[in-house]
Structures are given as structure tokens and as C-alpha cells.
Amino acid sequence: MQQLLIITFLFCVGVCRGQSPILPINDANYPEATGAYYKDLNNDLNRYVGTWKYTNGTTSLTVTLQKKVMQHIINAPYGYYEDLVIGEYKYILNGVEKINTLPLLTSITNPQANSIKSFIAVTTGDIRL
Known part of the structure; x- marks a missing residue:
């Protein structure tokens, strides 16, 4: 019986390890940690x-962003793990397509x-152009 208790205790200690921390992405006060999830x-x-x-006339810039x-x-x-925004773009100058990376968004x-990636979100103030 005592051996069964010891084996059960060792199994629980092995299985019940600490979880990886889940940290908010917009708080720079957290240290980088192995296995953390931002x-x-x-x-x-x-x-x-x-x-x-x-x-603007025949010139345009299209940006598509997705959250991963x-x-x-x-x-x-x-x-580590993180939530992030990725994106691609298409630029047309005077009706002529100069670059189009939009198909890369799915491939x-x-x-x-x-081409575009970020995990930092600005949470204070307004975004003004």
C-alpha cells in the first residue's frame, strides 16, 4: 500500500508541473519567459x-490585416507564443500595379x-492621422 502511495505521489508531482504563464501583450513590465503566451x-x-x-485618383494602397x-x-x-497581426498589401501607382503581396496572406x-507583422497594440490615446 505504501508503494502505491509513493508511486501516486511521484506521478502527481511529475504531471502537476507549473503552467506556462499567460501574459498580456500590451504590458512591457513582464520579463521574457520560456513557453510564455503573450x-x-x-x-x-x-x-x-x-x-x-x-x-487618390488612379493611385491606391490596399492593406489587409488578419489576427493570428x-x-x-x-x-x-x-x-514562446503570442497573438499577432499579420498582413499584406497592394500598391497601384497611376493605374499600374507596382506590387501585390495580398496572395501571400493565404499561402x-x-x-x-x-510583409506586415506586429503584436503590440497601442492602448492609450487615439490614433490620429
């Missing part, structure tokens, strides 16, 4: 998601390879 706790990144278009949740980031010497499997 989460968009207040959904601050959601306000950037969508397609944004600027047009719990993306694994391999960063020596440790790895790239590593979010770090996208």
Missing part, C-alpha cells in the same frame, strides 16, 4: 483587422514571414 487579453488587436484602402492567435515563435534561446504558413 495573449491579446483585451482584444486590442481586433480593431486593426480588416481591409484598409487609400485612394497563439502563434509559436522560435527565438533563441527560448520559444504563407509562418506568420513571421509576412
Whole structure:
């Protein structure tokens, strides 16, 4: 019976390890931690998601942004997870398409390879142009 208790105790100690911390992405006071999850706790990144278009005559810039949740980031010497915004764009100058990376938004499997990527959300003040 005593051996069964010891085995059960050792199993619980092995299984009940501490969880990886979940930290808010907009708080710079947290240290970097192996296995941490920098989460968009207040959904601050959601306000950037969508397609944004600027047009002036025959010149336009289209930017499409998407939110990716719990993306694994391999960063020596440790790895961590984070919520981030990724995006691609299309630029047309005087009716001529100069660059179009929008198709990459669905074809790239590593979010770090996208043309636009960010995990920081500005939460104080208004965004003014």
C-alpha cells in the first residue's frame, strides 16, 4: 500500500508541473519567459483587422490585416507564443500595379514571414492621422 502511495505521489508531482504563464501583450513590465503566451487579453488587436484602402485618383494602397492567435515563435534561446497581426498589401501607382503581396496572406504558413507583422497594440490615446 505504501508503494502505491509513493508511486501516486511521484506521478502527481511529475504531471502537476507549473503552467506556462499567460501574459498580456500590451504590458512591457513582464520579463521574457520560456513557453510564455503573450495573449491579446483585451482584444486590442481586433480593431486593426480588416481591409484598409487609400485612394487618390488612379493611385491606391490596399492593406489587409488578419489576427493570428497563439502563434509559436522560435527565438533563441527560448520559444514562446503570442497573438499577432499579420498582413499584406497592394500598391497601384497611376493605374499600374507596382506590387501585390495580398496572395501571400493565404499561402504563407509562418506568420513571421509576412510583409506586415506586429503584436503590440497601442492602448492609450487615439490614433490620429
